[in-house]
Amino acid sequence: MLPFGLYIHVPFCAAICHYCNFNRGLLDDGLKRRYVGAVASEIRSAPSRLGLGAAPPVDTIFFGGGTPSLLDGAEIGAILDACRGSFAVAADAEVTIEANPETVAVPGLQAYRRAGVNRISFGVQSFREEELRRLGRIHDVARARLAVAEAREAGFDNLSLDLMMWLPQQTVAEWLESVDAAIATGPEHLSLYMLELYPNAPLRDEMARAGWSQAPDEDVAEMYESAMARLEGAGFHQYEISNVARPGRESRHNLKYWRDGEWVGVGPGAHSTVAGQRWKNVSATDAWAARVEAGAAFDVERRVLTPDERWQEAVITGLRLTEGIDLRAFQERYGLDIEARYGHHLRPYLDAGLVLIDAGRLHLSRRGMLVANDVLLIFL
Numbered sequence: 001m002l003p004f005g006l007y008i009h010v011p012f013c014a015a016i017c018h019y020c021n022f023n024r025g026l027l028d029d030g031l032k033r034r035y036v037g038a039v040a041s042e043i044r045s046a047p048s049r050l051g052l053g054a055a056p057p058v059d060t061i062f063f064g065g066g067t068p069s070l071l072d073g074a075e076i077g078a079i080l081d082a083c084r085g086s087f088a089v090a091a092d093a094e095v096t097i098e099a100n101p102e103t104v105a106v107p108g109l110q111a112y113r114r115a116g117v118n119r120i121s122f123g124v125q126s127f128r129e130e131e132l133r134r135l136g137r138i139h140d141v142a143r144a145r146l147a148v149a150e151a152r153e154a155g156f157d158n159l160s161l162d163l164m165m166w167l168p169q170q171t172v173a174e175w176l177e178s179v180d181a182a183i184a185t186g187p188e189h190l191s192l193y194m195l196e197l198y199p200n201a202p203l204r205d206e207m208a209r210a211g212w213s214q215a216p217d218e219d220v221a222e223m224y225e226s227a228m229a230r231l232e233g234a235g236f237h238q239y240e241i242s243n244v245a246r247p248g249r250e251s252r253h254n255l256k257y258w259r260d261g262e263w264v265g266v267g268p269g270a271h272s273t274v275a276g277q278r279w280k281n282v283s284a285t286d287a288w289a290a291r292v293e294a295g296a297a298f299d300v301e302r303r304v305l306t307p308d309e310r311w312q313e314a315v316i317t318g319l320r321l322t323e324g325i326d327l328r329a330f331q332e333r334y335g336l337d338i339e340a341r342y343g344h345h346l347r348p349y350l351d352a353g354l355v356l357i358d359a360g361r362l363h364l365s366r367r368g369m370l371v372a373n374d375v376l377l378i379f380l
């Protein structure tokens with residue numbers, strides 16, 4: 001049995017950002033206390049409920065949100081104790097917490113370290129004040145820099161920052177200012193996401209009212225390619241469409257999603273993929289907690305992945321990685337010769353240098369990553 005990843009969804013935020021479409025709600029202390037008990041209980045019941053046997057192996061744990069850093073060290077410790085009590089958590093497991101800069105201080109960060117958290121990922125998004133305000137973020141640039149310094153002081157030696165590009169009114173030069181500022185803080189890992197405006201995002205209305213717009217497509221390509229070039233110059237390597245790391249500091253947990261691994265998601269709205277099945281927990285925190293407390297089922301949308309879905313997903317996630325897909329290993333695992341079946345459709349992308357085949361691996365070039373969705377449609 002290969003080790004699982006454990007994903008723990010923490011659905012609380014101190015304020016709701018203007019663009020956010022995640023499963024989250026405003027912090028409610030009573031509900032948070034109930035949440036911690038319910039999440040520990042869900043973890044304790046997981047091995048037998050999922051038929052995984054006693055103490056199944058786990059080598060990554062990821063607190064995602066929401067804003068997991070709204071939980072204090074004792075709460076994170078109680079949840080990690082439940083993990084260690086029910087799963088065989090590897091001694092060198094990667095244990096990540098997502099944190100917002102305004103929620104942390106050295107004593108709390110030290111408490112996370114004592115509880116066993118060894119990686120921290122800060123949602124910084126921008127190093128420019130007016131961009132943070134437009135997004136509805138409640139930290140400022142100085143707080144973001146201080147949070148990184150505080151994490152270092154608390155002993156975190158594996159630190160990641162999230163940045164967002166293609167923000168309203170953002171120019172290429174302004175975006176690169178944030179990239180340079182992020183590099184200057186000295187993280188081990190960076191995630192660069194493009195702003196996605198979902199249909200009812202409040203930011204859409206604000207953009208319309210204020211007359212803000214996003215940069216044209218050719219500027220987005222330059223934002224992406226210039227940022228990656230700068231990051232490479234600073235010693236990072238790109239390993240996924242949106243992620244760069246110093247050597248050996250890739251997110252081991254997220255690699256499970258992209259390399260066809262298995263993970264158990266706990267908490268409201270969390271997804272799981274185990275033994276060819278996929279399911280999702282009830283999304284509303286109070287409804288999920290009530291079901292866990294009552295010993296009732298809290299999973300929804302459970303289904304067995306079909307063979308077609310399994311190989312399609314392996315292609316979609318594998319092509320997100322710069323290493324791409326090992327064509328022979330893929331054929332052995334899924335019985336599908338990608339070149340024979342899809343070579344004709346891939347030809348225009350191969351000719352344009354957007355898709356490459358070398359040393360038996362199919363992968364996207366950097367420019368190809370900008371049109372990844374078009375390439376992936378070939379397989380769907």
Ligand code: SF4
Pocket residue numbers: 012013014015016017020021022024065066067100123
């Ligand atoms: S902090 Fe993150 S999860 Fe919370 S509202 Fe903002 S973007 Fe959404």
